[in-house]
Amino acid sequence: MDNHLLLTILVLPIIGTLILIFIRENRVSIIKSVAAIICGLQLWIIIQLLTSFDKTVSYLQFAEHINWINLLNIDFIIGINGINLLYLALAGIVFFTTVFISWRIENQQKSFFILLLLLNGGITGVLIAFDLFLFLMFYGLTLFAMFILVTLFSPQSANFQTGHFGVKALVSFCLIMIGTLIVNNQxxxxxxxxxxxxxNPGLPANVSNAGFILFLIGFLIIAPVFPFHSWLAAAVHETITPVSILLLALFSQIGIFGILHILFPLFPGHAVQSAILFAILGLIGALYYAFSVFSISNFKKIVLYFAGYLNAFVLLGLSALLAIKFQTPDAAFTGLNGAIILSTASGLITLLLLLLPKAYQSVIKDDAINGNRWQLKFMILLVLLAGLGLPGFLIFIGQYLCLSGAFCQISTRIISIFALSGLILIGVQFFRIIRAIIRPDNRFDFFVKTTEIQNEKIIMPMIIIILLLLGIFPESILKYLNQSIDNLMELLTILR
Amino acid sequence: MNNFDSLPFFIPEIILIFNVFLLLLFPDLRRKNILFLLKVFILLNLAIACLVNLAYMPGMPLGLFFNNFARDPFAGLFSSILLGLFLILNIDKLRRLEERINIDCLINELICLTASILLVKANSMTAFFLCVGLIFISYTTHYYVFNRKIADNYAILVIQALIFGLLFFVFWFIYGLFGSLYFNSIDPASALLRHNPATGCYIILLLTLGFGLYGIVLPFYFLHRGKEMLTEFRNSTYFIALMALFGSLIRLSYRLFSEQSNAVEVSRLIGLFSACLMVCVMIGANLYYLKKKTAANLIITALIIHYSMTIIAIIADTADTVSAAIYLMLSSVLIFAGIASLPDNENATILKKVLLTIFYLGLIGLPGTSGFIARFLLIKSLIDAGISLWIITCALLFSLPLTFYFMREIINLQKKRIIQVNTRQLYCMPTLLALYTILSGIFWEPLFELITESIVFFK
Structure with a gap:
């Protein structure tokens, strides 16, 4: 049974998609139930994987290796290590909660849930594929499903914005495809x-240069890191909240995952050499997003720029690789740990923040009818403080590790200090929001259609508890990462 | 081989001509039983012709009719593809043989098919022009019968005359260089071209212009006129002739720019030139397309872009690039044929929506469809052949607008209201083609190997 767990979580959403295609459009409750069962089963298997994962070994676990296309030496290889497993857990949580969040979605329910499961299949495939061709196939599927979801659930007037996202996604796919082929060609x-x-990364210099640039730009577009970020505001703001959650909490993390999973192992030398580039991109991104958050009153836009800020911070964590060059690999190890933890935590915190407007509306409504609802207000407060990096939450651990990794070298230390100044601006804005929630005023736009988000009162506390527990006991998450990052560090140190 | 010894190898063509006579002799059949028998007989004949072609595939290559035609695996495979394509596009006409217009149409298309099969086998310039002439006559006749607009007819005639003239010039130019009318005598090509790569570029320019006029300029013309090319595609003459010309270009270019050790540098220069040329064509197609974004225009632009990509691959001239080019062209043409064979009414039935979505996904190149694997193989082979990475990236990026607008088209399609119409029979062939689009995206290896085997003997 153990051997086929990964195959099962990969096949489940595809089976679910096929089942949904044959269910009539007016049987909405059956459609939703099937999607919930599939995502629930998937989450249950992921929990099984988490419990039976051997944290003491560095090799691929639950791996399946089948010769697929002999002509081109393409194999069907899936497996997980600690890094993949964390992202897989994030995907499981996000998909499961999205089904319940969008329980009363108004139009085109069938299309929504079909595309949700298709996206689920695509992202799961991307996260567990250890063959570049397989990765490319699932990556294409993910981009396609995401684009259709964004376009279908955005207003007609947002055609240009959604188109912008589509073009960027396609460019990313093409760059990664060419990168894959030139690596294979050698x-x-x-x-x-x-x-x-x-x-065996012995690629000639010109090939590895080209490959590194192609993969890097391809993944940075999806991340989305400044200056490739323009699709972020365009697509996320226009679409409905469940799709925004998928875009921010999961899809944008695929870019970071791609850098860790493909870019670093394939081009270890370039990864170390260009660590300073990550730091600079992180600095520019952090300042740009912080200023954007500070100057905007629309809450959804604040969240999307805040997500961009967290991703910029992840890049700062990755810049700790510079330490390898100066023979202090421990700092790089800490930075990588921080980057992965912050990336997954930012997925969860973005999900929470996007649910917040609905919770706020409930507060306003309840204030008018029943008096003060302090439980809900406290929960909103916790979400905002967790986002800011309140000690005790996972975001704090991620940010702390990223910074302590980056602080080991003088150049990255200076850059990090500048990047940290962005946090002050974000902090000011978040405290203004907290004030607006405690004493409601019209300063911020919390508008969200009530049908767009459902069950937020159940989902929000659950995710807050997860973030809190992991923040208090970070060792439980670090244990999963230790061996995999050790392995990656070995590649980066020896083969660079 | 001399005339009599060669005759058995032309059985498929003889069968096709026999069918033409059959249709000419019995144009006014009204009795249902005899009509049914005739339909079965023609279908049987086509199947036999296809099987005979496949049977001729293995074995040593032979020169027929004093080397004017060739019998080889490549000709066998391409002839079978043409016959299959004919069947796909004409099954509806065969089904409704009681209508006189369908009989006239079939006669014309059978002549075009015969000429196309002969063109794929043509091994000399004389044979080439005989076949091209016959194809153009049948295409023009077809167009004159079914299109009453004088301006269009005139334009078609002018374009065909241009193609004929250009190819005539380039062929005589090649004859002047190599001193032979036979394709398989152009062996020392690389040595001659090595002295002056510009000569090769000049030949490429003329060849791509000549062949490209049919594959690129003709669709461009329709695009410019804002005509619904879908109805135009419904007759098989265009597709079959396009594939035959494509096959002939492969046969010729393999001889002209053969991959020999002393010619690699020349091939690279020529490859670069042709690739730049085709990227320009792709830019042009995108610019033209942006003027008017209808589904029909999208399909024509896709045809132009795919054709341009395949020409880059053919001139790159390795076994892999040529195989990938054939695979891409076959995949595209079958998808176009699928779209063209869908009922041409405004009603959006569920089946029509599903089939169109699959075809569009195939044209986009979604993983899991034949379109993805075709593009992947093509790009992979181009990189392996050493074509400049920038050119490949540009070619791929210029195909993106099309992909994007096809995605939009899919979304628009999903928003259309569904009307229940009971026309199941009409969806038989498109359904098969949609299945092919999906299955060949997953199990593509056997077909690709067959294509590779069919061209290996050239080297």
């Missing part, structure tokens, strides 16, 4: 096997 005997390429 060693056709390796096929597309990521593990083999990672262990």
């Amino acid at each position: 060693n056709p005997g390796f096929g597309f096997n990521l593990v083999t390429f990672a262990q």
Whole structure:
């Protein structure tokens, strides 16, 4: 049974999609139930994976290796290590909660849930694929499902914005495809096997330069990191909240995951050499997003720029790789740990923040009818403070590790200090929001359609508890990462 | 081989001509039983012709009719593809043979098919022009019968005359260089071209212009006129002739720019030139397309872009690039054929929506469809062949607007209201083609291997 757990979570959403296609459009409750069962089963299997994952070994676990296309040496290789498992857990939580959040979605329910499951299949495939061709296939599927979701659930007037997102996604796909092919071209005997390429990265300088740039831009577009961020505001703001959640909490994390999962193992030398580039991109991104958050009153826009800020912070964590160059790999190890934890935590916190407008509306409504609802207000307060990096929450651990990794070198230390100044602006804005919630005024626009978000009162506390528990006991999450990051560090140190 | 020895290898063509006579002799059949028998007989004949072609695929290549035609795996495979394509596009006409217009149409298209099969086998310039002439006559006749607009007819005639003239010039130019009318005698091409790569570029320019006029300029013309090309595509003459010309270009270019050790540098220069040329065509197609965004225009632009990509691959001239080019062209043409064979009414039935979505996804190149694997193989082979990475990136990026607008089209399609119409029979062939689009995206290896085997003997 254990051996096929990964295959099962990959196949489940695809089966679910096929089932939904054959259910009539007016049977909405059956459609929603099927989607919930599929995502629930998937989450249950992910929990099984988490409990039976051996944290003491560094090799791929639950792996399946099937010869697929002999002509091009393409293999069907899926498996997980600590890094993949964390992102898989994030995906499981986000998909499961999105089904319940969008329980009373108004129009085109069938299309929504079909695309949700298709996206689920695509993202799951991306997260567990260890063959570049397989990765590319699932990546294409993910981009396609995401684009259709965004376009279908945005108003007609937002055609330009959604189109912008589509074009950026396609450019990212093309760059990664060409990158994959030029890597394969150098060693056709390796096929597309990521593990083999990672262990033998002897690519000629010009090829690895081109490959690194292509993969890097491809993933940065999706992340979305400044200056490739323009689709973020365009697509996220226009679409409905459940789709925004998928975009911000999950889709944008795929870019960071791609950098860790593909870019670093394939081009270890370039990764270390260009660590300073990550720091600079992180600094510019952090300041840009912080100023954007500070100057905007629309809450949804604040959240999307805040998500961008967190991703910029993740880049600061990745810039700790510079320490390898100066023979202090421990700092790089800490930075990588921080980047992964912050990336997954930012997915969860973005989900919470996007649910917040509905909770705020409930507060306003309840204030008028029943008097003061302090429980809900306290929960909103907690979400905002957790986002800011309140000690005790997972975001704090991620930010702390990222900074302590980056602080080990003088150049990245200075950059990080400047980047941290952005946090002050964000803090000011978040405290203004807190004030607006405690003493309601019209300063901020919390508008959201009531049908767009459902069950937020159940989902929000659950995710807050997860963030709090993991923040108090970070060792439980670090244990999963230790061996995988050790492995990655070995590649980066020896093969660079 | 001499005339009599060669005859058995032309059985498929003889069968096709026999069918033409059959349709000419019995144009006014009204009795249902005999009509049914005739339909079955024609279908049987087509199947036999296809099987005979496939049977001729293996074995040593042979020169027929004093080397004017060739019998080889490549010709066998391409002839079978053409016959299959004919069947797909004409099954509806065969079904409704009681209508006189369908008989006239079929006669014309059978002649075009015969000429196209001969063109794929043509191994000399004389044979080439005989076949091209016959194809153009049948295409023009077809167009004159079914299109009453004088301006269009005149334009079609002018374009065809241009193609004929250009190809005539380039072929005589090649004859002047190599001193032979036979394609398989152009062996020392690389040595000659090495002295002056500009000569190769000049030949490429003329060849791509000549062949491209049919694959690119003709659709451009329709695009410019704002005509609904879908109805135009419904007759098989365009697609079959396009595929035949494409096959002939492969046969010729393999001889002209053969991959020999001393010619690699020349091939690279020529490849670069042709790739730049085709990227320009793609930019042009995008600019034209942006003027008017209808589904029909999208399909024509897709055809132009795919054709441009395949020409880059053919000139890159390795076994892999040519195989990938054939695979992409086959995949595209079958998708176009699928779209064209859908009932041409405004009603959006569920089946029509599903089939159109699959075809569009195939044209986009969604993973899991034949379109994705075709593009992937093509780009992979181009990188392996050493074509400049920037050119490949540009070619791929210029195909993006099209992909994007196809995605939009899919979304618009989902928003259309569904009307229940009972026309199941009409969806038989498109359904098969949609299945092909999906299955060949997953199990593509056997077909690709067959294509590779069919061209390996060239080297």
